[in-house]
Amino acid sequence: MGLIVQKFGGSSVANAERVENVARIVTDTYKAGNDVVVVVSAQGDTTDDLIEKAQEINPNYSKREMDQLLTAGEQISISLLAMAIEKLGYPVISLLGWQAGFNTNAVYGSARIKNIKTNRLKAELSKHNIVVVAGFQGLNRYDDLTTLGRGGSDTSAVAIAASLSADRCQIFTDVEGVYTADPRKVEGAKKLSEITYDEMLELATLGAQVLNNRSVEMAKKYGVELEVLSSLNPIPGTIVKEVAKMEKMLIRGVTKDKDVARVSIIGLNDNPGVAFQIFSKLSQKNINVDIILQSVGRDGTKDITFTVSRDNGPIAVELLENSIAVTENCKIVCDTKVAKVSIVGAGMESHPGTASKMFEALYERNINIQMISTSEIKISVLVDEEDADRAVSAVHKAFIPND
Numbered sequence: 001m002g003l004i005v006q007k008f009g010g011s012s013v014a015n016a017e018r019v020e021n022v023a024r025i026v027t028d029t030y031k032a033g034n035d036v037v038v039v040v041s042a043q044g045d046t047t048d049d050l051i052e053k054a055q056e057i058n059p060n061y062s063k064r065e066m067d068q069l070l071t072a073g074e075q076i077s078i079s080l081l082a083m084a085i086e087k088l089g090y091p092v093i094s095l096l097g098w099q100a101g102f103n104t105n106a107v108y109g110s111a112r113i114k115n116i117k118t119n120r121l122k123a124e125l126s127k128h129n130i131v132v133v134a135g136f137q138g139l140n141r142y143d144d145l146t147t148l149g150r151g152g153s154d155t156s157a158v159a160i161a162a163s164l165s166a167d168r169c170q171i172f173t174d175v176e177g178v179y180t181a182d183p184r185k186v187e188g189a190k191k192l193s194e195i196t197y198d199e200m201l202e203l204a205t206l207g208a209q210v211l212n213n214r215s216v217e218m219a220k221k222y223g224v225e226l227e228v229l230s231s232l233n234p235i236p237g238t239i240v241k242e243v244a245k246m247e248k249m250l251i252r253g254v255t256k257d258k259d260v261a262r263v264s265i266i267g268l269n270d271n272p273g274v275a276f277q278i279f280s281k282l283s284q285k286n287i288n289v290d291i292i293l294q295s296v297g298r299d300g301t302k303d304i305t306f307t308v309s310r311d312n313g314p315i316a317v318e319l320l321e322n323s324i325a326v327t328e329n330c331k332i333v334c335d336t337k338v339a340k341v342s343i344v345g346a347g348m349e350s351h352p353g354t355a356s357k358m359f360e361a362l363y364e365r366n367i368n369i370q371m372i373s374t375s376e377i378k379i380s381v382l383v384d385e386e387d388a389d390r391a392v393s394a395v396h397k398a399f400i401p402n403d
Helices: 016-031 046-057 063-087 119-126 152-163 197-205 213-222 274-284 312-321 354-364 385-399
Strands: 003-008 035-040 092-095 102-104 113-116 130-134 137-139 145-147 168-173 194-196 226-230 238-241 253-257 261-269 292-294 301-308 331-335 338-344 371-374 378-384
Touching (some): 035 119, 046 063, 063 092, 063 137, 063 145, 113 152, 152 213, 197 238, 197 253, 261 312, 274 312, 354 385, 378 385
Parallel strands (some): 003 168, 092 130, 194 238
Antiparallel strands (some): 102 113, 226 238, 261 331, 292 301
16 A cells, blocks of 8 residues: 555546546556545646636736636646546545645746645545645745646646655656657657656756656655656556666657747857856846857957747847847847757767767758757757757657667
């Protein structure tokens, strides 16, 4: 007998049939002698629909009121799932984020969890109730509802698992585990039986949409063992843990991220402190910068190119146009028609030739590389958006050929 935390995404509870399917999965786990806490996202496209409704009323809505609205999506799904479990004859109670003890900071729209007061959760489990919790939400010090941002339900589930010292945290999705690439788009993509936290974190950060990167960070920090598996096909998934048994393949995954914009500042004065002035300006507005490329100074000037999220591209340009580092002689260019393609593998640092093999695969498909970024376990390149899918397929075939 153990404590299992199970998380189900919006597609897993998209309609009545799928809600009933989730209820069966949960009750089967409970019947096996386990205590069960279930974290649920809003149904299907509910969150997108609520955002659309808000924009119809007021395109300039405040983030506080948007959080008030969006938390309603999870309230609906937890109630429906609890009703489905009741129908099967099992004891169950649904709790909103604040009822489950989630306390967050006051950043509306992307709040961070400060702590979880587990008294209510433990009390309900001691009554042998299945506890269904609304993911993605909490309460701040002003007693206002907050949301945790994209992938917040994954983070909620891991946080509960860590706080309750759960035996396992299962993340149910519409895919059967973590693959070496998107199996819907890349022929020959293989499911991994195990993967390390670091590798999963890189894949999540670089565009893989199976797990939210914040949830993986938290799982690693608190030693929560994750399992990614399908809610529609009852087969073993992928285990994410600290020391995974390394398979023969060097590269664990190939990802694509289209949420990228490339910003270039051409003709900057080649003076000390210019880079600091530029990037501190962006930091003040919480704009995260990824790949950075600076040219060698010539004729008293230099160029700096960097990438940000697509939405932040135009904002970065506007900020920099008013920066003291950018003079009238400078030219700022923003390109949002780019994508980042990456390979991830914990063993690549000790294998010479990994980068050249990736670049060769792109060259053979006549795909131009605009920027390159490397770390111990990943190599990322920036390419034209229209080349992204071909690039992923080419690189995947080079490192993970079809059997």
